[in-house]
Amino acid sequence: MDCEAEKTVLTPDLVSCRQKFIVSEKEVFRFVEEVFIKLGATPEVAKCVAESIADADNKGHYSHGMNRLGLYITDVDQGVLDLKSTPIILAESAATAWVDGNNALGVVVGNFCMQLAIKKAKESGIGWVVAKGSNHIGVVNFFPEQALKEGLLGFTCCNTSPVVAPWGAKEPALGTNPISFAAPGVNDDSFVMDISTSGVSRGKIELYVKHNQPLPVGWAIGSDGKYVTDAKDAYEKGALTPLGGENNGHKGYGLGLMAEAMSGILAGSKFGPFIRKWGKKIERGDLGQCYACINPEFFAPGYNERMSCLMDYLRNMDPVDPENPVQVPGDWERNNKKKHQDKGGVSYSRVQLQWTNDLAKKLGVAPLKFK
Known part of the structure; x- marks a missing residue:
């Protein structure tokens, strides 16, 4: 089976493929917007959250993009967040x-x-x-x-x-x-x-839990104050x-x-x-x-000119590793956006896409289309 072909559902064959799946930023926006309209949000509110989530993932901040969708939905379902309220x-x-x-x-x-x-x-x-x-x-x-x-x-x-x-x-x-x-x-x-x-952010701990991966030493401690590497234990009982x-x-x-x-x-x-x-x-x-x-x-x-002068000076300094030039905060996100533009979209794991596919079925919206 050609795993690169565009699909709208994760078939058993696709689930077994060890790769990322590419979703365009426009498609991410479309999906999140439709989800929130189904949840009762106004078009304006749905657009706001869709922009935020699509922007986060496009920059490479996966912990705060689609990864946060489930918690937002739980807040709506439990009645602790008002989708129609205004400040x-x-x-x-x-x-x-x-x-x-x-x-x-x-x-x-x-x-x-x-x-x-x-x-x-x-x-x-x-x-x-x-x-x-x-x-x-x-x-x-x-x-x-x-x-x-x-x-x-x-x-x-x-x-x-x-x-x-x-x-x-x-x-x-x-x-x-x-x-x-x-x-x-x-x-x-x-x-x-x-x-x-x-x-490290709380969202990154959640990603390690979802993918059943151990944490680097130093990210979290247990109730005894000692470092823990079990992601689930850190998330449920520990502290960052x-x-x-x-x-x-x-x-x-x-x-x-x-x-x-x-x-x-x-x-x-x-x-x-x-x-x-x-x-x-x-x-x-x-x-x-x-x-x-x-x-x-x-x-x-x-x-602006002085700020650029400083940033350019820093970027042009001799790096410790020639393969990793000195960057200014914000460069990493810009590079990710360029990379995603070149690839035609954002990379998602099969675990993440399976979850969104299940959500689409539950709410009756079109599932994410990926490449």
Whole structure:
């Protein structure tokens, strides 16, 4: 059988093939959009989440793309997420705003807040918006990149379910609390940082569980505080470690606490150990998030040129390994997008596609078409 031929279902022969299957970004968008419309979302909301998921996988952030679809659906089924709700502004000034996400889908809240921050930054030089009552927002760099399109610097951080043990502790009390920052250069070049303040994101642990693979040493600890490599054990009973590892975990711990201070604490949402454990407890997320923009035109002239000068210098430095040139944060994602464009789509495992195929049958939507 020719496993490269385009199929719409995973036949027994296809299941036995040891390869990835290629799905176009347009097809990913179509599938996710139809799924959310079937779940009761408005076309606008379905489009928002489809853009976010397709964008994450296209960049290579598989942990926050299609991999997150199941948890979103569970939240909808359990009634802890409102697909028809819209955010509202509780208070604002020329440069700031406090928003209630009204339990809307996280990407809907994020888009609302970032667009508000962009507007304020254009008018006042800076826009700083925090939101309570939100939900998981997907891959975080999706939002600072919106600022880039307007020639602005963008920043996003948020809190998440408590799965990270503070440096020196055995039990989780903070989320992976990701931070993303984007700065524009010339000719659409840019610096885009997106990091979890844990050593690795929770979503990557989930992927190791799904594929029954052992974790690298140092990613997670058990209840005794010692490293564990069993992915399922780490996911169900353990805790992630802060960014920086055994000797420098105080740095990731501090960054995670900073993200919490600027999102959950500032916005008045739940925070730290008081946030529900996503996927394990039927309870509203009430997550806190921060979205900020800076207009470089209010500061020293020539920002983009100087930023590009620095990025080009770094990229042209002599690498330790000639096969792996020095990169700037954001290059990895751009390279993945180029690779996927050349291949005609994103690569998915048979495990992932089998799950989406089962979901399609359950909801009565057309399954993903792959190559």
